[in-house]
Amino acid sequence: MKKNTYIYLIIYIFFLSSCLKESPIESYNWSSETIENTVRIPEQIKSIINGKYKVLSGAEYLGDYVIVRFMDNKLSIFSGKNFNHCFLKGGIKDSSLKFSGYLKSGKSNLPYYNIDLSVNETTVSELLKDNAMPDIFIIKGTLYYKNQQIPVELEFQSYFENDGFIVFAHRGGGGDNTCFSAPENSLEIIELADLFGANGVEIDIRITKDKIPIIFHDDKFSARSYNTEFCVGNIEDFYLSHIVSFCKLKNGERVSTLEDMLIHILNNTTLEYVWIDTKTAEAVDYVIPVQMKYNQLAIEQGRKLIIMIGIPTDEVYNAYMNNINRKKSPNICELETEKAINAESVFWAPKWTMGIQTNKINEMAAMGIRTVIWTVNDPEVMKVIFNEFTPDGILTDFPPILKYLYYENNY
Secondary structure, eight states, X not given: OOTTOOXXXXXXXXXEEOOBTTBOOOOOOOOHHHHTTOBOOOHHHHXXXXXXXXXXXXXXXXXXXXXXXXXXXXXXXXXXXXXXXXXXXXXXXXXXXXXXXXXXXXXXXSOEEEEEEEEOHHHHHHHHHHOSOOXXXXXXXXXEETTEEEEEEXXXXXXXXXXXXXXXXXXXXXTTOTTSSSOTTXXXXXXXXXXXXXXXXXXXXXXXXXXXXXXXXXXXXXTTTBOOSSOOEEGGGSOHHHHHHHOXXXXXXXXXXXXXXXXXXXXXXXXXXXXXXXXXXXXXXXXXXXXXXXXXXHHHTTOOOEEEEEEOSHHHHHHHHTOTTGGGSXXXXXXXXXXXXXXXXXXXXXXXXXXXXXXXXXXXXXXXXXXXXXXXXXXXXXXXHHHHOOOSEEEESOHHHHHHHHHHHHO
């Protein structure tokens, strides 16, 4: 391998649209011309490129360092400047790497930009041949911003290991971040969650009149979460067939059943954890059979995925403890530690406003129960948590911010 080898990633970023709450980007239309007919990227290339990079040019837009991370054939770049991040799809095409996607800010009121990215044929061939990081590894490109051509140059600094830290995306990834094109708890936002930096998702369950678990946060249909006038009132008063026919989410997406969602996660994402926020005690007996089915399918497919039922209230706890299949139903418990121990929880999940409970967290760890804190959206609170200790996971509406701050603190 020649010393001072440079790898140039040519980045073209064009103005796309403003990402204001009044007019968010309408959809993620990945450029078919760029990524059409691409094939899977070999794992050795991904592992070589993953890491922390110093920003040599473009720091006014990206900050001093960025994190570059592959998730399957998706690529994300996380930065500390306004928590800007790029999320792209692609693969190998004509012996080169080709990606298409978007650059956006972690702050919901700043613009989106379209981004195409490529790695030339010579570089890809060299990486495949040597399977090693050169002495100097440079990502170089250009940012087109409001008729300006801004040079971007990133220098590889260090690898990072997959140490198991879990970023849970709240409500599937959409949470309170109204800038995302896809609404909360939709199949569309789930497919983007890992691009935002998540390796786990929290989804919300309601039960229809015919006892089918669907993915929906509120107990009523309202203008906050859907865009049709044909469903008004309590979800439990509607049959699934009525909901599917007449109730659409913000951009016309359909309301999904729990089975729809778990099939999609299993087959179309790299997510490793699913937290089913079970809103009512009644839902427990209808959720557990579906949970068991898809945990078993994940095992049969050799897929690293654990689906957990959430225990947020005493009523849900009692229903769970009385279910004959609870031993086959992994759970995540938000209640006091004694109940998490009694329920043999995978995770104990205290709210961040309860403070950093180091003694209880250590007690849980000694019992083999991990800790995930919810719901942390303020970057300053994230920094305080990481300065005190690193939990096993955090639930957030803003995975790109959490992902960047985690790597900044630990690498």
